[in-house]
Amino acid sequence: MNGAKGRDMSQADVVLGIQWGDEGKGRVVDSFAGEYDVVARFGGGDNAGHTIVVGDRKIALRIVPSGVLQARPELFIGGGTVVSLEGLVAELDMLAGIGVDVSRVKVSDRAHVVFSYHAALDRAGEAARGDAALGTTGRGIGPAYTDKAARAGVTFGELRKPEAVADRIRYNLVARGAQFGRVESMPREEDVVAETIRHLPRVLPHVVDGVSYIHGALERGKRVLVEGAQGTLLDVGYGTYPYVTSSHTIAGGACIGLGIGPTAIGRVVGVAKAYCTRVGAGPFPSELFDAIGERLRERGAEFGTVTGRPRRCGWFDAVAGRYAVRVNGLSSAVLTKLDVLSGLERIAIVTGYRLGAAPAGFEAAGEPGLALDLEWFEGWSEEIGSIRTIAALPAAARAYVGALERALGVPIEAVSLGPERSAIALP
Numbered sequence: 389m390n391g392a393k394g395r396d397m398s399q400a401d402v403v404l405g406i407q408w409g410d411e412g413k414g415r416v417v418d419s420f421a422g423e424y425d426v427v428a429r430f431g432g433g434d435n436a437g438h439t440i441v442v443g444d445r446k447i448a449l450r451i452v453p454s455g456v457l458q459a460r461p462e463l464f465i466g467g468g469t470v471v472s473l474e475g476l477v478a479e480l481d482m483l484a485g486i487g488v489d490v491s492r493v494k495v496s497d498r499a500h501v502v503f504s505y506h507a508a509l510d511r512a513g514e515a516a517r518g519d520a521a522l523g524t525t526g527r528g529i530g531p532a533y534t535d536k537a538a539r540a541g542v543t544f545g546e547l548r549k550p551e552a553v554a555d556r557i558r559y560n561l562v563a564r565g566a567q568f569g570r571v572e573s574m575p576r577e578e579d580v581v582a583e584t585i586r587h588l589p590r591v592l593p594h595v596v597d598g599v600s601y602i603h604g605a606l607e608r609g610k611r612v613l614v615e616g617a618q619g620t621l622l623d624v625g626y627g628t629y630p631y632v633t634s635s636h637t638i639a640g641g642a643c644i645g646l647g648i649g650p651t652a653i654g655r656v657v658g659v660a661k662a663y664c665t666r667v668g669a670g671p672f673p674s675e676l677f678d679a680i681g682e683r684l685r686e687r688g689a690e691f692g693t694v695t696g697r698p699r700r701c702g703w704f705d706a707v708a709g710r711y712a713v714r715v716n717g718l719s720s721a722v723l724t725k726l727d728v729l730s731g732l733e734r735i736a737i738v739t740g741y742r743l744g745a746a747p748a749g750f751e752a753a754g755e756p757g758l759a760l761d762l763e764w765f766e767g768w769s770e771e772i773g774s775i776r777t778i779a780a781l782p783a784a785a786r787a788y789v790g791a792l793e794r795a796l797g798v799p800i801e802a803v804s805l806g807p808e809r810s811a812i813a814l815p
């Protein structure tokens with residue numbers, strides 16, 4: 389064939405969570421980001437809370453990508469995200485206040501705005517579900533994605549035409565009012581319009597043509613790192629539905645959320661905690677309700693970054709892990725919080741699910757009567773936070789990491805042993 393020669397562009401590496409969120413993605417992205425030119429978020433909004441610790445500085449990011457404390461990369465908030473203007477401005481102010489150059493933060497014109505009425509609807513929706521509440525973060529994420537799909541949302545590109553935005557807000561609050569029903573504390577139309585217009589001078593200078601931005605970077609051979617939010621098991625299509633978030637958190641979501649094709653994706657790195665946590669309602673087969681669960685919560689400081697809620701804790705679930713390897717096409721994994729397990733006499737991994745006598749896969753996670761196969765490992769008593777190579781870990785910790793690697797079927801390329809940037813062990 390005499391066709392055109394293939395396009396010459398670099399590929400984006402993806403880092404995402406393979407459990408129910410809070411795996412330590414922010415911490416891992418921060419560690420890697422010094423080698424990249426762009427760090428990009430592709431989905432979610434300020435339901436995410438990504439904590440980074442550098443020296444004695446600790447920050448929690450909700451929407452700005454976690455490469456922001458490295459000097460090199462630009463930070464790109466992709467078209468698949470939903471962003472609160474107030475939240476964005478507050479985060480930019482917080483970062484500027486600690487000396488970060490926030491002109492490096494770019495927002496795609498395709499990203500959607502989260503308005504205060506989305507948060508009001510989120511909370512009203514949760515109240516209406518009663519005992520079946522999802523335990524959302526109350527940030528308006530579900531209603532904002534609902535509006536996007538209903539073609540009633542407002543994009544960042546549209547913010548450049550404030551009159552059209554005011555019309556859309558009016559339509560949403562007045563014409564669709566009957567659909568929403570009576571929602572206590574629903575904001576007033578004129579307040580939402582005024583609030584939006586007030587933020588524009590701060591927000592608009594960051595808005596870029598998102599497709600040109602990301603493709604321009606890849607075509608110029610820039611190194612792009614893509615940062616997932618939430619986790620695989622919270623994906624709206626492939627997680628524990630309906631106990632999920634409203635976006636695609638898996639690797640395929642990176643293509644949709646940035647406007648790039650699958651051929652533009654390089655490595656896909658899954659971040660997993662050495663045990664499991666979940667915040668909010670929904671199936672969690674390996675959850676521990678005993679003193680060990682309590683110990684993991686205390687030692688692991690397992691309290692939500694966004695809402696402060698205690699996180700549910702349990703053993704590492706390799707059935708869920710293998711499921712995540714498949715749906716993301718993982719190339720490798722990074723393990724976090726191994727240090728939290730120090731001092732436990734025995735540690736378990738869930739290696740199988742059973743329904744009656746029959747083996748079951750991850751889709752059975754919420755089924756009544758699900759039974760678990762556990763494999764037990766010897767613990768270790770040493771504190772391991774200052775170790776910097778996997779080979780130097782105590783033998784029992786090495787054996788545990790090796791077992792997780794075999795269970796997942798992909799290489800574990802690094803093990804995080806503390807919240808601080810440098811606390812990471814490589815092979």
Ligand code: GDP
Nearest residue numbers: 410411412413414437438439725804805806807
């Ligand atoms: P993310 O949402 O995936 O970025 O994770 P979060 O920041 O919500 O939650 C992870 C928490 O664990 C944060 O408080 C981190 O500072 C902390 N953390 C990350 N990695 C480690 C680790 O290896 N050991 C310990 N002890 N804490 C860690």
Ligand code: IMO
Nearest residue numbers: 409410435436437523524525617618633667668
């Ligand atoms: P990061 O990026 C953990 C959970 C909520 C709730 C469900 C739906 O920090 O890992 P939503 O507000 O999205 O409609 O809530 O999803 N959830 C998270 N859990 N980490 C997160 O983000 C989460 N983002 C949403 O607790 O169960």
Ligand code: MG
Nearest residue numbers: 410437438693
């Ligand atoms: Mg988090």
